[in-house]
Amino acid sequence: MNLKGQVVLLTGASRGIGLALAQSLAGRGAKLHLVSRRFAPEMKADLEQRGAESVRLWEKDLSIMSQADELARALEGESIDVLINNAGLLTGGLLEEQDPDAIDQMLMVNVHAVIRLTRKLLPHMLARRSGKIVNNASVSGKMFFPCASTYAASKAAVVAFTESLKQELRGTGVSTLLLITPGVKTAMYDEIQDLYGGHLDLSFMNSIPAEEWAERVVRAIEDDEDTLWPTGSSHLGVKFAHHLPALFERVVRPKFKRS
Numbered sequence: 001m002n003l004k005g006q007v008v009l010l011t012g013a014s015r016g017i018g019l020a021l022a023q024s025l026a027g028r029g030a031k032l033h034l035v036s037r038r039f040a041p042e043m044k045a046d047l048e049q050r051g052a053e054s055v056r057l058w059e060k061d062l063s064i065m066s067q068a069d070e071l072a073r074a075l076e077g078e079s080i081d082v083l084i085n086n087a088g089l090l091t092g093g094l095l096e097e098q099d100p101d102a103i104d105q106m107l108m109v110n111v112h113a114v115i116r117l118t119r120k121l122l123p124h125m126l127a128r129r130s131g132k133i134v135n136n137a138s139v140s141g142k143m144f145f146p147c148a149s150t151y152a153a154s155k156a157a158v159v160a161f162t163e164s165l166k167q168e169l170r171g172t173g174v175s176t177l178l179l180i181t182p183g184v185k186t187a188m189y190d191e192i193q194d195l196y197g198g199h200l201d202l203s204f205m206n207s208i209p210a211e212e213w214a215e216r217v218v219r220a221i222e223d224d225e226d227t228l229w230p231t232g233s234s235h236l237g238v239k240f241a242h243h244l245p246a247l248f249e250r251v252v253r254p255k256f257k258r259s
């Protein structure tokens, strides 16, 4: 897909991976609809200067389903070519110590809003027999660490949703791209230490710059890939956890302490 002039709806675009994606897509000359609860005042002008054909900012809270619905309704006439469900929240720590309201809010953004927006925009893509749905999951949706129970559940849901939808859409002209995102240096990545670090030795973790991951995502959209895997030790970790779960658990066990 040549992204020049393509209409892209990208959630979670105010910072981190989403901001890097918006910048990369602007450089390709895409027309951008960007969603977050808040945007920096200079965002639109900066992206236009980088080459975006147009930029529209939508300040919506995707943990509130009526706001996700409003957004989808407002965009009905816009012929969205690419939907990138990137907005996300992190939860973590021992389950009984996690704030139940924070868990619910995270599930709303990471899972419900993804399904809701996709379901609302899909019929328009199907009618045009063209479109790409990109869902940002995580290595956490494939390999399961202690302290990550609720977040991992949300990302495993994104993996299952996207894998199932991929099969449903075969032959329709609409396709999916599942992102098995590794550690990426963002505000969320920095939160991991606070949320997990009290119980889990995180010295094995590593991260790549947001710009590097965003560039790989944009190339995967252009090449119409269906899954984007991490490289190096993150890729090995995902494969190890998937194929040898009992051994993976034994390796992780000494890194975890309840007290």
Ligand SMILES: NC(=O)c1ccc[n+]([C@@H]2O[C@H](COP(=O)([O-])OP(=O)(O)OC[C@H]3O[C@@H](n4cnc5c(N)ncnc54)[C@H](OP(=O)(O)O)[C@@H]3O)[C@@H](O)[C@H]2O)c1
Pocket: 011, 012, 013, 014, 015, 016, 017, 018, 035, 036, 037, 038, 039, 060, 061, 062, 063, 064, 086, 087, 088, 089, 109, 136, 137, 138, 139, 140, 181, 182, 183, 184, 185, 186, 187, 188, 189
């Ligand atoms: N960083 C990593 O290591 C990593 C690894 C694997 C997967 N991921 C996934 O990658 C995606 C982006 O993460 P990131 O690291 O870039 O995180 P980030 O820097 O914390 O950015 C999260 C983005 O989501 C938006 N967002 C959060 N809650 C929202 C809500 N209720 N309504 C609308 N927008 C909301 C935020 O904007 P506002 O706060 O302005 O609303 C922000 O733009 C997430 O889905 C995350 O789970 C990240």
